[in-house]
Every structure is written in C-alpha cells, then in structure tokens.
Amino acid sequence: MKTCLSELAMFGSQPAFAAPLYVGRPHTGQRERLFERISEVLDRRWLSNNGPAVTELEARLAQRLGVRHCLMMCNGTIALEVALRATGITGEVIVPSLTFVATVHAVSWLGLTPVFCDVDPETHNLDPRRVEALISPRTTGIIGVHLWGRPCAVEALAGIAERHRLSLIFDAAHALGCTWRGQQIGRFGRAEVFSLHATKFFHTVEGGAITTNDDALANRIRMMRNFGFAESGDVVEHGTNAKMNEFSAAMGLTLLEAWDSLIEHNRQQFERYQTALGGLAGVRLVEHEPGEERNYQYVVLEIDPIQAGLTRDELLAVLESENIFARRYFYPGCHRAQPYLARQSSAPPELPVTEQLVERVLCLPAGAAIGAGDAQRVSAIIRLALSQASAVRQRLAERAPVGATRARAAVSLAPGLVDV
Numbered sequence: 519m520k521t522c523l524s525e526l527a528m529f530g531s532q533p534a535f536a537a538p539l540y541v542g543r544p545h546t547g548q549r550e551r552l553f554e555r556i557s558e559v560l561d562r563r564w565l566s567n568n569g570p571a572v573t574e575l576e577a578r579l580a581q582r583l584g585v586r587h588c589l590m591m592c593n594g595t596i597a598l599e600v601a602l603r604a605t606g607i608t609g610e611v612i613v614p615s616l617t618f619v620a621t622v623h624a625v626s627w628l629g630l631t632p633v634f635c636d637v638d639p640e641t642h643n644l645d646p647r648r649v650e651a652l653i654s655p656r657t658t659g660i661i662g663v664h665l666w667g668r669p670c671a672v673e674a675l676a677g678i679a680e681r682h683r684l685s686l687i688f689d690a691a692h693a694l695g696c697t698w699r700g701q702q703i704g705r706f707g708r709a710e711v712f713s714l715h716a717t718k719f720f721h722t723v724e725g726g727a728i729t730t731n732d733d734a735l736a737n738r739i740r741m742m743r744n745f746g747f748a749e750s751g752d753v754v755e756h757g758t759n760a761k762m763n764e765f766s767a768a769m770g771l772t773l774l775e776a777w778d779s780l781i782e783h784n785r786q787q788f789e790r791y792q793t794a795l796g797g798l799a800g801v802r803l804v805e806h807e808p809g810e811e812r813n814y815q816y817v818v819l820e821i822d823p824i825q826a827g828l829t830r831d832e833l834l835a836v837l838e839s840e841n842i843f844a845r846r847y848f849y850p851g852c853h854r855a856q857p858y859l860a861r862q863s864s865a866p867p868e869l870p871v872t873e874q875l876v877e878r879v880l881c882l883p884a885g886a887a888i889g890a891g892d893a894q895r896v897s898a899i900i901r902l903a904l905s906q907a908s909a910v911r912q913r914l915a916e917r918a919p920v921g922a923t924r925a926r927a928a929v930s931l932a933p934g935l936v937d938v
C-alpha cells in the first residue's frame with residue numbers, strides 16, 4: 519500500500535501494479551463446463567440458426583427476468599437497430615448523450631435523427647423533465663439508457679411516451695441482473711435491449727438480447743434477425759442477420775451457472791471501494807437506489823476538481839502511471855463525437871449536466887479485473903494523490919506528455935477495452 523508521495527510512480531517509484539489493471543476484463547466461467555458444451559455443439563453439427571443452446575439460453579434468461587420473450591442477438595448494437603426498426607420508430611428519437619456511442623449510432627445507422635437530451639445529475643439517466651421539452655412533430659421514440667445498470671425513471675418516461683404516443687425502448691446494456699421497484703430490468707417499455715459483450719459481467723463473448731412482453735413485436739424481431747423469414751419459409755419482413763451462434767450461447771449457459779458468484783464477487787469489490795473511498799472530499803461514488811438488486815459491474819466516481827484538488831484527468835494520469843487503467847466514460851459525450859458534431863447546423867444542444875459529468879466521471883477497474891486487496895490499493899493511491907494535490911499537479915505539469923500518450927495507446931490496444 520503506497521502511503522507517501524515519493525512512493526508514487528510519477529515520482530520515480532515502481533508502479534503499484536506490475537501487470538496493468540483494466541476496467542472490462544471478462545469472466546470466463548467454468549472451463550470444463552464450457553468445453554463440454556462446445557463439444558456437444560460440435561457433435562450436433564448445429565452451429566447457428568436458432569440452435570438448441572440459443573433456445574435454451576433464451577428460455578432461461580426469460581425465466582430469470584420474468585419476461586415473456588427473450589431473443590438472443592449477435593450483439594447489443596444490432597439488437598438496438600432491430601428493436602428500433604421492429605417498433606416502427608421513425609424521424610426523431612430522444613436519446614441521452616451520456617451513453618456509449620453505440621446507442622446513438624444505432625439510431626443514426628437507420629437514418630433516424632438522434633435528439634440529445636440532458637441527464638439527471640444524481641442518476642446519470644435521461645431527465646424526464648427535459649425529455650418532454652424536446653418532443654417535436656417528428657419525434658416517434660425515446661431510448662432510455664439504464665446507465666451503470668441504475669434504472670431510468672421508468673414510470674415518468676412511460677407516462678411521457680403514452681401522452682405523446684411515442685415508443686419507449688430501453689438500452690439495458692449495463693443492467694442485466696438489476697431491478698427497478700423489485701422487478702428485473704427487461705420487462706419495461708416496448709422492449710429492452712441488452713449487450714452480452716465480453717466486458718459485461720454476464721456475456722456470450724459477443725452477443726445481445728431483446729426482451730419484450732409483446733407477442734407480436736417478439737415475432738417481428740424473430741423474423742427480422744433472420745433475414746425476414748417467417749416460419750413458412752417466406753420472406754415477409756425486412757431483415758438482417760442478427761442471429762446468435764451456438765458457441766456464444768454455450769458461453770452464456772456456462773456463465774449462467776456462475777451468475778450468483780459473479781455478482782457476489784463484483785459486490786465485494788464494490789464494497790471494498792466504498793469503504794476505502796468513503797468520506798474523501800470531492801469524490802462521489804455513484805450509488806444505486808437502496809433495496810434494488812444490481813450487478814455491481816461498474817465502479818463509477820465523480821471527481822469534483824475544486825473539492826478534490828485535482829481534475830479527473832489529472833487523477834487518471836496518476837493512476838495510469840501506476841498501471842491502473844481507469845476510464846473516463848463517456849468522454850466527450852456523444853453529441854461531441856465527430857459524426858454528430860458535424861451534423862449540428864445551429865447551436866449545439868444544451869446539456870449542462872452531461873457537459874459537467876463527462877469531465878468528472880472516472881470508471882475504476884472492477885469485477886474480474888481485480889483480486890483481493892486491489893480495490894484498497896487503488897483507493898490508497900487516489901487518497902494519497904488527493905492529499906498531496908498541489909505537489910502532484912506540479913509534477914504532472916513538469917512531466918513530458920510522452921508517458922501518458924504511450925499509456926493511452928496501450929489502453930486502446932488492449933483486448934476488450936474499446937467497448938464498454
């Protein structure tokens with residue numbers, strides 16, 4: 519545990535971690551069970567096209583979430599596109615800018631217009647009061663993102679959607695295993711969309727799922743993900759290839775057996791950070807509503823630069839020099855990503871809360887990325903850096919930027935880290 523300034527790597531000491539610590543390191547489950555399942559898949563020679571492993575995973579997840587339909591998809595981004603298309607959304611779609619860019623790309627990829635809405639400073643989710651003000655005659659849909667797995671203001675958004683006859687769907691990429699008012703995420707809106715990418719606590723390597731209680735919508739999605747084929751063999755819908763393969767489903771079924779222990783591991787890590795960072799001025803650990811279930815996948819800090827004495831980016835640089843690759847999700851906000859910036863003909867959207875959060879949010883390595891004692895060691899470095907903020911700031915100003923550049927390059931090249 520580092521306790522004095524000279525022990526920090528930026529002052530010449532060895533980094534706290536010999537091997538880099540990343541945010542999104544995948545769980546791999548019980549290897550023997552996975553290999554058994556893969557062997558069964560190979561024996562069956564049924565590798566894709568709605569095979570038995572996919573069907574079993576759909577049934578098990580639907581049961582776990584308490585929803586009528588769970589449709590496995592090739593990934594979360596395409597799943598969003600299919601959900602948007604199947605719900606008949608056209609024209610403008612209200613979305614948060616504080617989200618992974620896939621939410622917005624899915625809208626834009628279909629030729630729809632994303633309309634960026636600000637978020638609530640407490641929950642980091644769509645602020646319903648601001649949603650209503652953005653509705654125009656061209657608006658037909660809203661996508662709420664349960665960011666960090668913390669559920670959106672579900673009832674308020676549903677009320678707005680009903681009053682204005684809009685389709686409400688949720689990007690639940692982060693929210694598998696989380697509840698809202700005691701009900702599993704997956705049952706809300708017209709449909710909810712999960713990412714099952716390797717960085718998620720429960721994954722299928724690449725994969726996604728759409729859940730809905732609407733039988734007709736489920737049927738449409740089923741056809742759309744399979745080139746528009748109906749059971750009769752006729753092509754009756756526009757379609758794409760969004761199917762999940764059997765190997766992915768084998769990984770999903772294997773991790774399903776470890777579900778409780780994965781969440782328990784995440785919870786323990788989260789609580790270690792919570793204890794170790796408690797009471798630190800200028801550092802807020804983003805919490806969920808008490809009493810709800812959650813997957814504890816993300817450990818998200820908000821750094822107030824005035825109270826903390828360092829900016830989020832300064833703290834990030836300190837951590838990088840210690841081989842701790844925290845992430846600044848979702849900097850600089852989707853509205854500032856090139857394709858969306860270029861489209862803004864008039865004034866940029868007014869997103870004061872988002873603008874502040876993208877400068878303050880720091881996501882720490884968690885879950886499978888860290889082992890016993892790591893949360894305390896990371897937290898000790900944060901405490902130490904903030905307690906000596908002016909010396910740290912001065913040192914950062916003196917340092918050549920080469921180290922930081924190299925470190926960032928390493929992060930973007932590391933497997934599984936570009937996605938969230």
Ligand SMILES: Cc1ncc(COP(=O)(O)O)c(C=O)c1O
Nearest residue numbers: 593594595618620691713715938
């Ligand atoms: C909020 C959000 N939406 C959508 C996606 C896209 O999911 P996928 O990577 O499975 O395509 C992600 C990625 O993880 C995400 O974080």
